[in-house]
Amino acid sequence: MSIHPTALVSPKASLGQNVSIGAYSIIEDGVEIDDNSSIGNHNSICTGTKIGTGCKIYHNNSIGEIPQDLKYDGEDTQTLIGNNVIIREFVTINRGTSAYGKTVVGNDVLLMACTHIAHDCIVGNNVIMANIATLGGHVEIGDWCNIGGGAMIHQFVKIGRQSLIGGGFSAKQDVPPFIIGAGIPLRFVGINKIGLERRKFSEEVRALIKKTYRTYFKSKLNRGDALKKIKNEISQIDEVKEIVNFIESSSRGII
Template identity: 50%
Template sequence: MIHPTSIVSPDATIGENVEIGAYSIIGPHVTIGKGTWIGPHVVIDPFVTIGPGCKIFQFAAIGAIPQDLKFGGEKSWVKIGANVTIREFVTIHRGTEPGGSVTELGEHCFLMAYTHIAHDCHVGKMVVLANNTTLAGHITIGNFATVGGLVAIHQFVRVGDYAFVGGKSAVVKDVPPYVIAAGDRAVLHGLNRVGLKRHGFSDQTLSALKKTYRILFRYGLTLNEAISRIHAEVEMVPEVKNFIGFIKASSRGVTR
């Protein structure tokens, strides 16, 4: 059902069984997947693709041009996966050409009220961003990560898979996968053991990750020394390989 007070561009593509609430505005070149529910007073600007089964609550604003002084009006997109929940007053901005022109969210994400996702961010699947989470431009959030309320993340930072960032943290360096980070300048607080257990990680994998974490961050080794020791002493399960690969690929430096 499309409410008669809403404004829907004739150039928008609306899937089956989509509901659009009162006074919402859907711009041109917008695609909305089947079964998506859009509440009242939502604004979806041009060049936005929304997957099926999403829920978008009142006063969310999706697809506005980026807050980037270098932006020259070029075509860019917001792409949102299936079954994403976007709560009140969330803002998501389009990409920029230097950043690949796309801001992207994976499936089954949950964005709580007042979350802001800036240009060129890439958010994985099953990610939870709590109230007032603020992502600057060019940020990557891995799959199954959780970010607490009132968190601010610096541009170009990466947060790894299954990581947990505690509330009211300022994150200025990469947060490795599988860990907890928190603090005014976020520091590591060990593995995200509760989260990993909830996601069904085996005791064998948890043990390997624990050894990897200690060698990387507790023994005072250089990165090369730590990686050599991990290869010699730790079972190289896929999660350990992912952990090491994330660290080696860091350009901003790693939260410790």
């Protein structure tokens, strides 16, 4: 364990093996940092934060501070950071509120500089958020998503897994799995072909995903009828079922 002499580490914090704490960082009461994680200089790791193994947090970050929500009334809530997470400079992650109780960042996530994750968000595994990307409260990001630089995700929006949001754009409605969203207003511009290929989705599966979205977004049917056609006429592989379930369960509507 390595703790810089200028760091302030609460005796009530729990640090695992081979943890390092950089200059002028503050580790508050009740913080848990698991093995082989490193905290750089000038970081604030607040009460209720748990950080997994093998994480690397660079400099000047605020992790687990109280939410920017006027309804928050001091309740005990958490910020949970998974394993092997990389957090670059000037990132802010707020703890949860009584609505959900925690803000969650999954495993193997990359948060580039100046990203923001608001209260009660759930960020899945293997997500990349590029510089200045911002999540409002209660946002859910599926596994393997890529949120482009400067993108803004409105509160309560859900982004389905393996989707990509173009840099500088804003999502105000839900974005279903496996697609690219871009434009003003945000719209479907195609399936995330390169991402699906990298994840070894077969050509057959990619073709069915493409056919599903062509029916939903590009046919002359209204979306309700398009969804019926998808369920009746397209092979119901797991990925197609996932798309249908996502659309049917959306509370904010689909882009």
